[in-house]
Amino acid sequence: MADFTSDIAIIGAGPSGLFMVFEAGFMGYQSIVLDSLPQAGGQLAALYPEKPIYDVPGHPHILAGDLVTKLQQQAAPYQPQYLLGEAVTDLQALPDNAGFVLQRAGGSTVHAKVVIIAGGGGLFAPRKPVGLLNLATFEATGSVCYAITNKAALAGQTVILAGGGDSAVDWAVELAGLAAHVHVVHRRSDFRAAEATVQAMLNLAASGQITLHTPTELQALHGANGQLEAVTLLKADGTTQHVAATSLVCCFGLQPQAGALESWDLGLERGVIPVDFATMQTRRPGLLCIGDMASYEGKVPLILTGFAEAAIAAKKCQAIINPEKKYKVQYSTSKGVPAAPPAAPSA
Numbered sequence: 001m002a003d004f005t006s007d008i009a010i011i012g013a014g015p016s017g018l019f020m021v022f023e024a025g026f027m028g029y030q031s032i033v034l035d036s037l038p039q040a041g042g043q044l045a046a047l048y049p050e051k052p053i054y055d056v057p058g059h060p061h062i063l064a065g066d067l068v069t070k071l072q073q074q075a076a077p078y079q080p081q082y083l084l085g086e087a088v089t090d091l092q093a094l095p096d097n098a099g100f101v102l103q104r105a106g107g108s109t110v111h112a113k114v115v116i117i118a119g120g121g122g123l124f125a126p127r128k129p130v131g132l133l134n135l136a137t138f139e140a141t142g143s144v145c146y147a148i149t150n151k152a153a154l155a156g157q158t159v160i161l162a163g164g165g166d167s168a169v170d171w172a173v174e175l176a177g178l179a180a181h182v183h184v185v186h187r188r189s190d191f192r193a194a195e196a197t198v199q200a201m202l203n204l205a206a207s208g209q210i211t212l213h214t215p216t217e218l219q220a221l222h223g224a225n226g227q228l229e230a231v232t233l234l235k236a237d238g239t240t241q242h243v244a245a246t247s248l249v250c251c252f253g254l255q256p257q258a259g260a261l262e263s264w265d266l267g268l269e270r271g272v273i274p275v276d277f278a279t280m281q282t283r284r285p286g287l288l289c290i291g292d293m294a295s296y297e298g299k300v301p302l303i304l305t306g307f308a309e310a311a312i313a314a315k316k317c318q319a320i321i322n323p324e325k326k327y328k329v330q331y332s333t334s335k336g337v338p339a340a341p342p343a344a345p346s347a
């Protein structure tokens with residue numbers, strides 16, 4: 001007997017997992033959503049809650065954090081249960097097509113007829129700088145972090161952004177008017193980010209609002225009582241430079257960690273799981289996958305893609321749970337949704 005039971009268990013509370021709750025609920029199925037992070041929202045909440053997104057249909061622009069809030073509001077009428085803060089570590093298929101039992105890191109179990117993996121980039125583990133002196137001291141106090149979850153906290157600070165991808169470049173532009181000064185440290189001379197944003201950063205550097213350090217690496221952190229005061233940079237020519245800074249944000253991306261999924265015989269390779277695009281089913285019956293983690297020819301890993309995949313997966317859920325029922329497209333305008341109850345508590 002499992003501790004929790006539901007029609008559908010959704011692994012991953014990113015945008016795809018959250019919209020899956022709506023699509024499953026619209027078809028009449030109850031969902032439990034599991035995530036290793038303490039909050040819902042996946043990459044949007046963990047990596048860029050205060051950044052505007054411009055390519056969600058119907059929203060000319062919306063902050064990532066606001067999109068998460070709206071997705072949860074949209075799912076609320078179907079009363080999902082959120083089990084957050086613990087990774088899913090194991091999966092057992094029950095005999096006679098009786099579904100699956102999922103094991104959580106803390107020991108509790110979840111039984112569901114269908115499991116939908118919406119694991120995105122996998123378990124989040126930020127890539128950390130290697131060999132950076134005193135890193136642990138300043139990490140512990142928050143002077144060094146790996147994602148900006150509260151932009152306002154950086155107002156008036158001297159911020160070093162380390163990295164050369166979209167995150168570092170986007171934040172450099174975003175913080176230029178807010179922070180006292182922004183330094184960008186990158187080990188290469190060229191940036192792997194959207195051309196227009198790189199150009200915006202170069203313009204800000206030309207006007208003196210941003211200082212670029214390339215090709216340069218982080219060498220040592222300095223300060224007192226856990227408050228960062230300066231960073232030693234190591235340039236490619238072997239010389240060092242001492243830069244005053246109160247905050248270091250390392251934007252080196254996420255360490256791809258599939259976690260337990262690797263041993264579930266799903267053909268997981270390079271962090272993605274092959275699926276049949278017509279149903280979003282993996283090679284194991286009853287185990288579906290949507291969002292960034294689902295792979296098929298022509299896949300475009302964007303938020304809007306995950307939304308459409310949720311609708312396809314919901315259709316397959318009905319075929320698995322109620323095979324006797326004929327699928328019929330239903331319009332939300334005709335069917336409506338139940339009234340939203342008060343927010344469900346997390347467990």
Ligand SMILES: Cc1cc2nc3c(=O)[nH]c(=O)nc-3n(C[C@H](O)[C@H](O)[C@H](O)COP(=O)(O)OP(=O)(O)OC[C@H]3O[C@@H](n4cnc5c(N)ncnc54)[C@H](O)[C@@H]3O)c2cc1C
Pocket residue numbers: 011012013014015016017034035036037041042043044047048052053054055086087088089118119120121122123124166167258259260261290291292293301302303304306
């Ligand atoms: C800086 C940045 C900017 C971006 N901008 C855009 C944009 O403008 N437009 C756009 O469309 N896309 C954008 N993206 C991409 C977008 O964020 C992803 O496509 C989207 O988050 C994928 O959603 P998802 O639900 O599939 O997965 P995710 O958001 O990655 O969520 C997956 C969740 O699954 C959880 N998980 C994984 N494995 C387990 C496990 N074993 N147990 C428990 N939980 C687990 C993770 O903790 C995570 O919370 C951007 C990404 C980044 C990094």
